Amino acid sequence: MNTDSYIMRKIMEQGRSKKSYFLFNLVLLLLSYIFAPSPVQAQYRPEIDLQELFHEVQLQPVFPDSKTFADCVPLQEPAYILQAYREQRKQPGFNLKEFVLEHFLLPTQPSSNFTTDTSLSVTAHIRQLWPVLTCMPDESGGSLLPLPHAYVVPGGRFQEIYYWDSFFTMLGLQASGENALMQHMVDNFTHLIHRTGHIPNGNRSYYLSRSQPPFYALMLHLLTQEMGRDVLVKYAPALRKEYAFWMDGAEQLTPAYPAHRRVVLLPDGSILNRYWDDQPAPRPESYKEDLHLARESGRRPEEVYRHIRAAAESGWDFSSRWFADKQNLSTIHTTDILPVDLNALLFHMELTLAEMAELERDPSGARLFRQKAKARRKAVLQHMWHDNDSFFYDYDFVQGTTTNTPTLAAVFPLYFCMAKRRQASAVAERLERDFLMPGGLATTLAHTNQQWDAPNGWAPLQWMSIQALRNYNHEKLARSIATRWISLGTQVHESTGKMVEKYNVENLDLEAGGGEYPNQDGFGWTNGVFLKLLSLYPELRPIAEQEPVMLQNR
Numbered sequence: 001m002n003t004d005s006y007i008m009r010k011i012m013e014q015g016r017s018k019k020s021y022f023l024f025n026l027v028l029l030l031l032s033y034i035f036a037p038s039p040v041q042a043q044y045r046p047e048i049d050l051q052e053l054f055h056e057v058q059l060q061p062v063f064p065d066s067k068t069f070a071d072c073v074p075l076q077e078p079a080y081i082l083q084a085y086r087e088q089r090k091q092p093g094f095n096l097k098e099f100v101l102e103h104f105l106l107p108t109q110p111s112s113n114f115t116t117d118t119s120l121s122v123t124a125h126i127r128q129l130w131p132v133l134t135c136m137p138d139e140s141g142g143s144l145l146p147l148p149h150a151y152v153v154p155g156g157r158f159q160e161i162y163y164w165d166s167f168f169t170m171l172g173l174q175a176s177g178e179n180a181l182m183q184h185m186v187d188n189f190t191h192l193i194h195r196t197g198h199i200p201n202g203n204r205s206y207y208l209s210r211s212q213p214p215f216y217a218l219m220l221h222l223l224t225q226e227m228g229r230d231v232l233v234k235y236a237p238a239l240r241k242e243y244a245f246w247m248d249g250a251e252q253l254t255p256a257y258p259a260h261r262r263v264v265l266l267p268d269g270s271i272l273n274r275y276w277d278d279q280p281a282p283r284p285e286s287y288k289e290d291l292h293l294a295r296e297s298g299r300r301p302e303e304v305y306r307h308i309r310a311a312a313e314s315g316w317d318f319s320s321r322w323f324a325d326k327q328n329l330s331t332i333h334t335t336d337i338l339p340v341d342l343n344a345l346l347f348h349m350e351l352t353l354a355e356m357a358e359l360e361r362d363p364s365g366a367r368l369f370r371q372k373a374k375a376r377r378k379a380v381l382q383h384m385w386h387d388n389d390s391f392f393y394d395y396d397f398v399q400g401t402t403t404n405t406p407t408l409a410a411v412f413p414l415y416f417c418m419a420k421r422r423q424a425s426a427v428a429e430r431l432e433r434d435f436l437m438p439g440g441l442a443t444t445l446a447h448t449n450q451q452w453d454a455p456n457g458w459a460p461l462q463w464m465s466i467q468a469l470r471n472y473n474h475e476k477l478a479r480s481i482a483t484r485w486i487s488l489g490t491q492v493h494e495s496t497g498k499m500v501e502k503y504n505v506e507n508l509d510l511e512a513g514g515g516e517y518p519n520q521d522g523f524g525w526t527n528g529v530f531l532k533l534l535s536l537y538p539e540l541r542p543i544a545e546q547e548p549v550m551l552q553n554r
Helices: 003-013 018-034 051-059 066-071 078-088 096-103 122-133 163-175 179-196 216-227 231-246 284-297 301-314 340-359 363-383 408-415 421-435 459-471 475-496 524-536 538-545
Strands: 263-265 271-273
Touching: 051 066, 051 078, 051 096, 051 284, 066 284, 078 096, 122 475, 122 524, 122 538, 163 179, 163 216, 163 459, 163 524, 179 216, 179 231, 216 231, 216 340, 231 340, 271 340, 271 363, 284 301, 340 363, 340 408, 408 421, 408 459, 421 459, 421 475, 459 475, 459 524, 475 524, 475 538, 524 538
Parallel strands: none
Antiparallel strands: 263 271
């Protein structure tokens, strides 16, 4: 019998008491790292290095946000701190919070000292924020993975680089003429690919087991607009390595073993992708929340953790698109689902790899990747297009059917010109009829307490939708979405002095909510999309700079 299986079985035999349940999860967390290879050696991992101290701090909790302790920097060697904790906790009057404050440096938010100049327009405010949100090249500090170049963080509680956020932030950097900073961002992600084998969720040790929606190829194309196509050759080895990460195990799939990590073989021979995470354990940055959700779900904890982490890799954490019961987070089953947006992104990656091969004078390589892209497009149109609804949906490969949950992920096949013209027209009609709100597009049609559901709207999905519609000449609807989004952002800035992570697009007098943490300000991708839309639609500048419009709810 394997040692890890034996230990977990013995813990479960103790019963389902709260104490034994949390002990089980702690051991599960430790074993998931002990028996899994780490791509980065000697990197501080608080959930492992601090053992029961990490568990107790997060469960008490010492801090209201679980991410705080995960981001704290130990002032001594973790082993020394752990030993000190084990000795001191037995003493009368021991105070856990005081112990933490003595032995750890708390994370800071540079933007917290920033004061909004209310006399500035929104665009001037954003440009003033770029230096505030920019981090210089750093050395390892606690769970932070060092990066060799400057980078822009989202803001608020997010004081590290994030993968898919960064593409939308870069749109604003491009509009601001910050080309050098754009290239620094790309070079940082290239560094992470070569160091870890993929682009992690963010540059934290606890993000290493997962990625985020693969926008690296889009970042490279953004660079080509400033530096020419030849720049693709420089980054070809990194993109090939990222593609290998997403396709790992594809060649070994069989009808008897149809799924491995992020690849899934369908009965017709098609291979599509899903989101995944290698660690079936609570997320360190949401430790307490994950423990409680798994316990309340009544399901095997490691199963719930895997689905939670896979949803975190999707960037849509959390949304009803991942739930069996659309109102119940505990029914999450992310790894059963083949997301339409992910597969559209990988289609684009395959075309980019083909283009790189052409530039490298490798016709066989170019032909190979074009064939892969063609096969993926065929599979997406066959399995993710619903003829009766005339809409793109995610595909549940376990059930063998579309999820029939309408979301803005449906615009991704249009963004990458995968959809047929009649399909694009049907999607545009559905967006205008059901998703279009006074402040822009709602993320889904389901009203839940999750942040990636109605009534919330998010900058990246507004951008993807607008560009998707423009690709098929639905200019009027695209401009309407842009106008509403710019007006809403301006209105919120006028009333709060902030650009925020997400917006309530239905009721413009209410703040966006839902999710595991309060709405954050800053905010990298909101700023980026705002500036890029003004660059795309210069006629909207008076809304943001001279004539703010106070919208009325419809």
